[in-house]
Amino acid sequence: MIGDAIKIARIATDEEKDDREPVKSASAELGSKGGRARAATLSGERRREIARDAARIRWKDQTPARSGKKELKDTTQE
Template sequence: MPRGPKGEKRPADVIGSAIMIARIATGEIEEGTEPETKAAAALGKRGGKARAASLTPEQRSEIARVAAEARWKKGGS
């Protein structure tokens, strides 16, 4: 989904964009992030901490190794 100048989500199609602009102009919705997005982000952060706490050091190391390999593979020639 395209992002606006401040990182807010924007509809990809012209009609969806026009409808969103009209809703913002009439005050039906406020421009910016929706409350559901903030709540989901908060839950995601809490879940990540809980998962990290439940993993053994060996498991965390393996996950980090796989991630590093993927980054190097992606950025390499």
């Protein structure tokens, strides 16, 4: 334990090179594996359905810019 603290202090003061491998969290590691496995089992049509639903939910409350329905604010004073 004290040896680890000394090593960290030496790394911080550039007396020693940090040769440790970067650590990825367990949840990130498992999540990326699960995502790849799910994508491999889904058909192309199902992936499109999921993407379409996600886009619909994402843009539900917003008017698309290309709809041509642009409301202009009345700036004239009465």
